[in-house]
Amino acid sequence: QVQLVQSGAEVKNPGASVKVSCKTSGYMFINYHISWVRQAPGQGLEWMGWISGYSGNTNYAPKFQGRVTMTIDTSTSTLDLRSLRSDDTAVYYCARGESSGRGLWFNPWGQGTLVTVSS
């Protein structure tokens, strides 16, 4: 079955960077996108961007442009978020993106990775 397995929880100081990985299995990686969505404690869902599993082309949300990099390697995607602030504390999810020809819907999702930013 399709699975997305993420790396473990991280604790970072303000100003640092964090990398979260998402290892996929059970489907043809190049046929789909991988998207990253985060959820602050007790809050809703916030889309960060996506990367094509075929070309590696990316589409970042304007809010994160310049501070985020998404990469792929074989069947794994990695999110790199820099210059961390306390309000970056959140659970970060990867999700397989099903293309509509315009945007994506997400199915399935990884289990989530808690990133805590605190001094």
Added chain:
Amino acid sequence: DIVMTQSPDSLAVSLGERATINCKSSHSVLYSSNNKNFLAWYQQKPGQPPKLLIYWASTRASGVPDRFSGSGSGTDFTLTISSLQAEDVAVYYCQQYYDTPVTFGQGTKVEIK
């Protein structure tokens, strides 16, 4: 950005009764070229990642029980749970994928009355 607004923020429904969640977009998400609404619904239970329920506004994802249905077009959409079960207690989100940035509603919490 397309703003997605859900109503209500929370609702309590008796077991076996109908639950209705509304989602309104600030811009139409109906694409004229294919006459499809670029809207999805997700269910998120506590401590779990979201799960896709509906895409194209009304197409159930694989394995989703048929008590879940989606309807609407343009800017106004509805998720209906026809007969609420205990396992349906969750937060439900709508999402537009008509344009980037992809955006979600704020969520609707469904509880048992």
